[in-house]
């Protein structure tokens with residue numbers, strides 16, 4: 001047994017609570033791949049694959065079918081295969097074994113509803129699930145409907161060739177057609193789930209919480225970024241991530257993080273038995289901390305980077321959204337935050353965001369609403385990237401953008417050494433001179 005596995009076992013053992021985060025890598029390990037185009041697709045969806053040239057399951061869910069019957073045929077066939085006939089396998093069993101009797105919560109973007117079907121109770125499905133219906137006319141007002149039985153009935157009638165429009169489910173409150181409650185035309189995150197997640201976080205975010213990350217891509221902004229921020233802001237917390245060949249552990253949490261570059265099953269087995277050869281990364285040696293005086297100095301220069309800003313409660317628990325206003329005379333100077341952050345266009349002129357990555361690349365990202373001008377509405381800045389932002393000289397003379405910050409982290413700002421950066425990026429010399437704080 002490697003030391004890292006032993007340490008990970010210790011962290012799990014010591015944790016006050018476990019926050020399991022899971023994305024499509026976990027579903028794939030369970031044999032469900034939304035993106036795959038293979039023979040299984042025809043096994044699940046039958047003649048619909050050829051009829052509509054469906055590329056994969058995700059395509060089948062989002063396809064604009066010419067009639068409601070075929071749409072619900074597709075939904076029902078997927079649900080029959082992956083939900084009605086779903087039997088939780090060893091991954092779910094072993095996950096339960098690892099969690100033991102600790103308080104836990106599952107935070108997932110998987111729409112397959114498998115954690116619920118495996119009888120885990122506390123979960124937030126941030127992209128909903130394909131077994132729940134939502135009123136297409138009043139998605140915010142009318143109640144979500146469990147479609148498990150209805151989808152099975154549709155499947156049976158579809159197979160028997162007797163399916164008619166009358167068999168399709170409708171909103172119990174207004175009779176409007178239902179949609180599946182997944183991102184699309186009508187979607188509303190289950191508010192009961194949201195409330196219990198907030199409660200879990202309020203209870204444990206300052207305690208010994210352990211984030212147990214299963215199959216989440218390295219650039220995931222919806223779950224990975226905020227959960228790493230949660231760890232960054234709490235020095236009693238720990239972070240275990242499993243992602244074969246794709247570990248991404250930012251420096252700011254590296255001393256409290258262990259990555260498993262293995263399959264989820266191999267990592268589970270190692271954590272349960274303490275045996276087996278798994279490739280691990282971390283934990284790193286802790287880094288020296290900023291002195292109070294140095295921190296004070298940093299707070300003072302904060303103003304150089306965001307001359308005018310307000311801070312609001314974020315969209316997700318444990319997160320703050322800062323609205324920063326910049327104009328021609330007040331750009332946001334070159335700086336870096338150690339963890340990643342999401343930038344979103346909010347108001348006013350487009351914004352030019354200059355990004356200097358650690359591996360020596362320069363990118364200009366234009367934040368705005370005009371796709372024809374290559375503007376994007378928002379993007380995620382990877383950890384350890386230096387950025388500077390300028391108003392793009394539009395009609396209003398100023399720009400407002402939102403920046404996502406962890407609510408509990410120190411939000412330290414790092415300033416690049418101007419000369420060194422110019423050496424690394426000779427092409428951007430002028431830009432660096434213009435946007436550096438004197439140092």
Ligand SMILES: [Zn+2]
Nearest residue numbers: 135142171174
């Ligand atoms: Zn309704």
